Amino acid sequence: MTATDPLLRLDNVTRRFGGLVAVNDISFQIHSGEVKGLIGPNGAGKSTTFDLVTGVRPPSSGEVYFRGQRVTRQPAHTRSPMGMARTFQIVRLFSGLSVLENVQLGLHPKFPDGIVRSLLRLGSLSGQERASRERAMDLLAFVGLADRAGHAIDQLTLGQLRLVDIARALAADPVLLMLDEPAAGLNDAETDNLGEMLVRLRKQGLSMLLVEHDIDFIMKACDSIVVMDHGVKIADGTPAEVARNPDVIAAYFGRRAVHAAA
Amino acid sequence: MAGDTVPEAPRAPTIIPVLVILALGIVLPFLLSSGFHLRLAMLVWIYAILCMGFNLLYGYSGQISLGSPAFYAIGGYAFAMLQTMLGMGPVSAFVGSLLLVAVLSLLIGLPLLRLRTHYLAMATLAFMLVQNGVANRWINFTGGQSGVAVPPLEWGGEPIGRMGIYFVILALAAAVFILHDFLIRSHLGRAMQAIRDDETAAQALGVKVTRMKLAVLVLSAVMAAIAGVCFGITSLRVDPSLSEFHVLVSLLTIVVVGGLGTRFGPILGSIIVVLLPQLLHEFGELETVVYGLFILLFLLFLPHGLSGLLERRDWRLRRTGKKPAPAVARDLKEELP
Numbered sequence: 217m218t219a220t221d222p223l224l225r226l227d228n229v230t231r232r233f234g235g236l237v238a239v240n241d242i243s244f245q246i247h248s249g250e251v252k253g254l255i256g257p258n259g260a261g262k263s264t265t266f267d268l269v270t271g272v273r274p275p276s277s278g279e280v281y282f283r284g285q286r287v288t289r290q291p292a293h294t295r296s297p298m299g300m301a302r303t304f305q306i307v308r309l310f311s312g313l314s315v316l317e318n319v320q321l322g323l324h325p326k327f328p329d330g331i332v333r334s335l336l337r338l339g340s341l342s343g344q345e346r347a348s349r350e351r352a353m354d355l356l357a358f359v360g361l362a363d364r365a366g367h368a369i370d371q372l373t374l375g376q377l378r379l380v381d382i383a384r385a386l387a388a389d390p391v392l393l394m395l396d397e398p399a400a401g402l403n404d405a406e407t408d409n410l411g412e413m414l415v416r417l418r419k420q421g422l423s424m425l426l427v428e429h430d431i432d433f434i435m436k437a438c439d440s441i442v443v444m445d446h447g448v449k450i451a452d453g454t455p456a457e458v459a460r461n462p463d464v465i466a467a468y469f470g471r472r473a474v475h476a477a478a
Numbered sequence: 479m480a481g482d483t484v485p486e487a488p489r490a491p492t493i494i495p496v497l498v499i500l501a502l503g504i505v506l507p508f509l510l511s512s513g514f515h516l517r518l519a520m521l522v523w524i525y526a527i528l529c530m531g532f533n534l535l536y537g538y539s540g541q542i543s544l545g546s547p548a549f550y551a552i553g554g555y556a557f558a559m560l561q562t563m564l565g566m567g568p569v570s571a572f573v574g575s576l577l578l579v580a581v582l583s584l585l586i587g588l589p590l591l592r593l594r595t596h597y598l599a600m601a602t603l604a605f606m607l608v609q610n611g612v613a614n615r616w617i618n619f620t621g622g623q624s625g626v627a628v629p630p631l632e633w634g635g636e637p638i639g640r641m642g643i644y645f646v647i648l649a650l651a652a653a654v655f656i657l658h659d660f661l662i663r664s665h666l667g668r669a670m671q672a673i674r675d676d677e678t679a680a681q682a683l684g685v686k687v688t689r690m691k692l693a694v695l696v697l698s699a700v701m702a703a704i705a706g707v708c709f710g711i712t713s714l715r716v717d718p719s720l721s722e723f724h725v726l727v728s729l730l731t732i733v734v735v736g737g738l739g740t741r742f743g744p745i746l747g748s749i750i751v752v753l754l755p756q757l758l759h760e761f762g763e764l765e766t767v768v769y770g771l772f773i774l775l776f777l778l779f780l781p782h783g784l785s786g787l788l789e790r791r792d793w794r795l796r797r798t799g800k801k802p803a804p805a806v807a808r809d810l811k812e813e814l815p
């Protein structure tokens with residue numbers, strides 16, 4: 217990987233579900249340190265694009281490169297050790313584990329792999345477990361939930377669950393953080409809090425791919441924006457460029473205006 | 479709020495309770511007056527071994543595999559037949575039977591673990607029925623209904639007494655128990671539970687889901703085989719009853735009564751399931767009914783089993799050894815070096 221290579225590159229990625237083309241020939245890049253927005257009306261194919269990038273499902277065609285390596289058909293578990301972390305649109309925390317343990321799971325790839333290797337490194341395991349607990353506590357403090365560490369998942373509000381999900385994604389020290397509608401279901405105060413947190417992460421140089429419905433939120437948070445509609449990329453540029461793009465206004469803002477009018 | 483603790487408790491902080499239980503296991507035979515009681519104690523350990531494997535697979539990893547009784551039986555049969563047919567010594571027959579079951583479970587797991595929930599349950603149940611059918615019908619090889627004799631364990635040319643056999647079984651149970659406990663309390667137990675709760679999310683966090691499921695399946699099969707060998711050396715005979723339906727029912731009863739996905743559930747459940755019928759003898763004809771009612775009450779009032787009563791989850795906060803920080807976001811620069 218050379219210095220000019222993008223961190224993430226999608227080359228003509230397509231995904232079909234039966235007759236439906238959920239993602240249609242999408243290409244874009246994310247450079248190191250860049251915060252990219254991915255927007256589009258409901259059903260545009262944003263979450264499916266997430267799944268293709270993170271290996272949850274393979275694309276029907278096209279290629280995905282991460283840090284100069286082709287990862288198109290690599291299984292999903294290879295992403296975290298490479299530095300890619302994600303959250304899900306519908307929060308997917310582990311309900312049988314405490315908040316702290318959920319975040320600790322983000323550190324799983326740092327532990328010895330498998331039963332035999334773990335037994336061979338028995339001596340260092342308890343120290344590693346303690347370190348992972350401390351790191352998870354720090355991350356919970358970062359998202360403002362340190363006092364919820366020992367709680368069960370079902371004792372948290374949706375806003376708190378989203379923050380735990382983000383803390384868990386941050387645990388493995390990712391270079392690319394992918395958030396799928398992190399502000400969905402949050403109240404204004406929680407959304408502001410999240411926005412500030414993303415600003416702080418951005419200042420740290422963390423690259424991000426951000427799916428969000430809230431246009432104001434995305435315009436403020438992103439360096440550049442990809443707009444999708446019906447699986448197709450209809451715009452790619454700075455927030456200002458995208459906001460001026462007539463296709464975007466028609467496909468996205470236009471439709472919203474129609475909704476608002478109705 | 480409904481209490482600030484999580485209902486079940488896997489990764490508790492110390493191994494001390496495990497050592498206490500094992501110490502009780504060492505003292506126990508000296509307190510028992512009859513050979514019958516000693517035999518019940520051995521049965522408790524045998525079921526505990528079988529159920530710890532099942533607990534890892536179903537309770538922790540969420541894989542509803544009902545093949546355990548088959549591996550239990552195959553372990554016992556292989557241990558006997560490697561000695562009687564191939565003339566192996568007991569130690570190599572023991573190792574051989576575990577290897578055989580490991581390979582077999584791997585071959586079965588590779589295609590079957592793709593199946594989810596009740597499909598996996600049905601497929602593994604079918605495997606159990608096939609195994610039981612073979613044990614019953616392939617009379618020339620398996621001895622049919624009457625099964626195969628297991629050569630008694632010997633030490634210096636003399637058969638080992640009942641007490642000695644108890645300690646052999648206790649030693650094997652201790653090994654399984656300590657491994658079970660280590661897994662549960664380590665990052666691996668955490669990953670197993672993550673797989674149980676949400677495979678996709680676990681994978682996104684770097685858990686090798688397929689490999690882990692396979693490893694746990696093989697491990698649980700090997701544990702079942704160890705239980706089968708133990709049954710063989712106590713009963714001196716293995717027959718098709720090892721993989722009959724009632725074994726599966728006992729297995730499920732034990733994990734439910736003891737507590738599915740808990741640290742001590744398999745042992746506590748085994749004690750109940752082995753001893754309860756003895757205590758219920760006086761009910762005569764009503765024994766089964768009372769037994770059923772008892773289990774029903776357990777399900778209603780102790781959804782996390784006996785172990786759920788003992789294992790509270792408030793240790794989590796204590797364990798971190800830190801006073802919880804106030805609920806405000808701190809600066810990132812401090813937190814993420």
Ligand SMILES: Nc1ncnc2c1ncn2[C@@H]1O[C@H](COP(=O)(O)OP(=O)(O)O)[C@@H](O)[C@H]1O
Pocket residue numbers: 233236238256257258259260261262263264265
């Ligand atoms: N697993 C699936 N099977 C079939 N169709 C799907 C699946 N996932 C998504 N889709 C369809 O693909 C399209 C894009 O969905 P999605 O990526 O979730 O959109 P977005 O996240 O932009 O709202 C939708 O029409 C949706 O119904």
Ligand SMILES: [Mg+2]
Pocket residue numbers: 262263264305
């Ligand atoms: Mg979506």
